[in-house]
Amino acid sequence: MSDVKNILLAGVGGQGILLASEVLSEVMMMAGMDVKKNEIHGMSQRGGSVVSHVRYGGKVYSSIIPEGDVDILFSFELLETCRYLPLLRENGRVVVNNLKIAPPSVALGKQVYPADLAKEISRKFPATTVVNGLDLALEAGNPKAVNTVLLGALSKILDIDHELWLKALHKMVPARLLDVNLKAFELGRNAG
Amino acid sequence: MEKVLLSGNEAIARGAYEAGVLVASAYPGTPSTEILENVTRYKEIDASWAPNEKVSLEVGIGASFGGARALVTMKHVGVNVAADPLFTLSYTGVRGGLVLVVADDPELHSSQNEQDSRNYAKFSKVPMFEPSDSQEALEFTRLAFDASEQFDTPMFLRSTTRISHSKSIVTLGERPAEIPRPGLVRNAEKLVMLPGNARKRHHVVEERLLQMEEWSCQQSFNRIEKGAGKVGVITAGVAYQYVKEVMPDADVLKIGLVHPLPKQLIRDFAANYETLYVVEELDPYIEEQVRAMGIRVIGKEKISICGELTPGRVRKALFGKESPAEDNSPELPPRPPNMCPGCPHRGVFMELNRAKAYVTGDIGCYTLGFLPPLSAMDTCVCMGASIGNATGICKVIPEEEQRKVVAVIGDSTFLHTGINGLMDMVYNKSASTVIILDNRITAMTGRQENPTSGYMLNQQETYRVDMEQLCRSVGVEHVKVIDPYNIALTRKTIREEMARPETSVIITTRPCMLVPRDNLDKRMPLYVDHDKCTGCKACLRLGCPAISWDEEQKKSNIDKIICVGCKVCQQTCGFSAFIEYGE
Numbered sequence: 001m002s003d004v005k006n007i008l009l010a011g012v013g014g015q016g017i018l019l020a021s022e023v024l025s026e027v028m029m030m031a032g033m034d035v036k037k038n039e040i041h042g043m044s045q046r047g048g049s050v051v052s053h054v055r056y057g058g059k060v061y062s063s064i065i066p067e068g069d070v071d072i073l074f075s076f077e078l079l080e081t082c083r084y085l086p087l088l089r090e091n092g093r094v095v096v097n098n099l100k101i102a103p104p105s106v107a108l109g110k111q112v113y114p115a116d117l118a119k120e121i122s123r124k125f126p127a128t129t130v131v132n133g134l135d136l137a138l139e140a141g142n143p144k145a146v147n148t149v150l151l152g153a154l155s156k157i158l159d160i161d162h163e164l165w166l167k168a169l170h171k172m173v174p175a176r177l178l179d180v181n182l183k184a185f186e187l188g189r190n191a192g
Numbered sequence: 193m194e195k196v197l198l199s200g201n202e203a204i205a206r207g208a209y210e211a212g213v214l215v216a217s218a219y220p221g222t223p224s225t226e227i228l229e230n231v232t233r234y235k236e237i238d239a240s241w242a243p244n245e246k247v248s249l250e251v252g253i254g255a256s257f258g259g260a261r262a263l264v265t266m267k268h269v270g271v272n273v274a275a276d277p278l279f280t281l282s283y284t285g286v287r288g289g290l291v292l293v294v295a296d297d298p299e300l301h302s303s304q305n306e307q308d309s310r311n312y313a314k315f316s317k318v319p320m321f322e323p324s325d326s327q328e329a330l331e332f333t334r335l336a337f338d339a340s341e342q343f344d345t346p347m348f349l350r351s352t353t354r355i356s357h358s359k360s361i362v363t364l365g366e367r368p369a370e371i372p373r374p375g376l377v378r379n380a381e382k383l384v385m386l387p388g389n390a391r392k393r394h395h396v397v398e399e400r401l402l403q404m405e406e407w408s409c410q411q412s413f414n415r416i417e418k419g420a421g422k423v424g425v426i427t428a429g430v431a432y433q434y435v436k437e438v439m440p441d442a443d444v445l446k447i448g449l450v451h452p453l454p455k456q457l458i459r460d461f462a463a464n465y466e467t468l469y470v471v472e473e474l475d476p477y478i479e480e481q482v483r484a485m486g487i488r489v490i491g492k493e494k495i496s497i498c499g500e501l502t503p504g505r506v507r508k509a510l511f512g513k514e515s516p517a518e519d520n521s522p523e524l525p526p527r528p529p530n531m532c533p534g535c536p537h538r539g540v541f542m543e544l545n546r547a548k549a550y551v552t553g554d555i556g557c558y559t560l561g562f563l564p565p566l567s568a569m570d571t572c573v574c575m576g577a578s579i580g581n582a583t584g585i586c587k588v589i590p591e592e593e594q595r596k597v598v599a600v601i602g603d604s605t606f607l608h609t610g611i612n613g614l615m616d617m618v619y620n621k622s623a624s625t626v627i628i629l630d631n632r633i634t635a636m637t638g639r640q641e642n643p644t645s646g647y648m649l650n651q652q653e654t655y656r657v658d659m660e661q662l663c664r665s666v667g668v669e670h671v672k673v674i675d676p677y678n679i680a681l682t683r684k685t686i687r688e689e690m691a692r693p694e695t696s697v698i699i700t701t702r703p704c705m706l707v708p709r710d711n712l713d714k715r716m717p718l719y720v721d722h723d724k725c726t727g728c729k730a731c732l733r734l735g736c737p738a739i740s741w742d743e744e745q746k747k748s749n750i751d752k753i754i755c756v757g758c759k760v761c762q763q764t765c766g767f768s769a770f771i772e773y774g775e
Contacts, residue, residue, distance in 0.1 A: 012527065025359060026197060034360075035359075037358065038354060038358040046531065046532065047530045048530070060360075062434050062503050063359075066515070079525070079527070084519075104528065104737075105525045107739065108741060
């Protein structure tokens, strides 16, 4: 049995998913593991549905997570969470931002945004953490720090030294935004 | 040695640096774009964006003839544009090593077709390396430069989206301290491809491929990995990773140089197995050659030619085991990409839709004008095709329908290959309208500089092509330059020029909203005054991501966090409900 762990990040283009997966991959590399990460650039960044695969362990081959082997679905938006739930393992975990972003058909009034998604996700996967990312990011001082809040919440359920996360944030976040992001990370970690 | 996490594209850039490359040229194209952007980290390399892939390869060839190592990068369809110099470069060979990186896009994540570039290696007789991860991307780039000089041949390095855009751990090397100094050396018999010279060179090319095939059988980039010894698999590129994932016990022949194939190695490997698979993405490129050697294999009768492979798809194809897939049920509204809030293209497409234009489209962000609610694109074939397509269609349709045809093309695409179409349109007296959406940047691939930007890849200021003068100089008499944020003017101009029985060009001049240096004027976001909003939904025809419909109140809303204050929506509202903050 492979010791590789699989985290699928999902959300909407522009939410800072790629930076979050970058920090996550860096942390796993610092922890001494083999790491692969995979995402699609281009078309999908124009507000479209975005996923990023992060895999880590002793030896990782495919950078795409084998379908159905996702251990943690780490999601920035409720509807996008539901889109990728079928890829999650039985007893898989979900960390999800409590946020709705209307896709075009909803914004145009042609379809409705499905109701009660957070409840639905928690019903299907009891090990679900729902995070009020925007509230905590505002508390930290910048609405754009939602991705770091969510990373904090994710860090709570991963067995990785707290210091490594801080080291990675110091390395990858621009200096002028560091304080806000460190605060956002801790708020997320305590909420997770 | 230092270990870092690099994408395939970053690793190729690093490999070029470590190989002592002096010149790099490219035209941007997903998934290849970041290679050249990362080359700019290395100040020793002269890196530049060319107006198209043919020019970038010609620049690379010149640098090679001058004695320097040269890197040229492009996406798969870019090779179609660069094919003319490529096929003859194969005959001339090189002086400094030349590597052409081609990044294929299986699954068409951001492309108009999924052609398999390995066929180009065979067709042009240019050898091709294919890495399986970032470490190999770096190593094979270095190896390709060495092989290029050792065998006096250009080399291909083929990547795919999942190699270019995946990150994995890479051990870095060093750049050589001494790099040979380029200078002029005449060698006309080898470099002037007149028939008399080229005939001789063709023999050299064929001999070279035989030599490389023999050499390749002894090299460690083609390797056998022993498993349980029962089943054999021949594979290359990213497919290797899926084989290791899904068939951990199989014996694997991993091919690093996919052209020319190491035939003796394949023969020796194949002899050991009753069951032999070829697992490859897209075309049966390896499979057909292995079959031609008289070897029985299982390949494309099980594994689809269309789309990319994934671990689950390989598992299903070979063992019939179903894998789960993402939920595409109708209850979950889809989330396609969209033009950004404040995109200057949006109002143009709304007006084209209202004018019931037949739009021959082109490649760029504005191809998204196809999607509802803008729904104003009728054709899109390849870079620069919009103008020629408009000319051709107008040759055959009735006169009253000709007035409906409008070609729409961006600045970068126009300079790439659209300008030739415009010359033809004027020269041969076609009567269509061309709209050039000039936002001064190659936006779709992530905002790269081009000859309309006023800046080079290294951010140095430079000349700017004067689009209006350019169009006039090829003979277009009617050139209108408009601000596409002015909807009344946009509407009037489009309708007037569509009605005109001569070639006419409309140039829109708003810069891309995502380029800070071109957007220095302060704009405030807008809000909807719900006392004035009648719920008529006219603003929703723009499809702006900042505007949404409130089903309970039956009114429109604006998300002020993403609204950039372009005020195009304000001009669609008949009830003055769109108000600027601070007004």
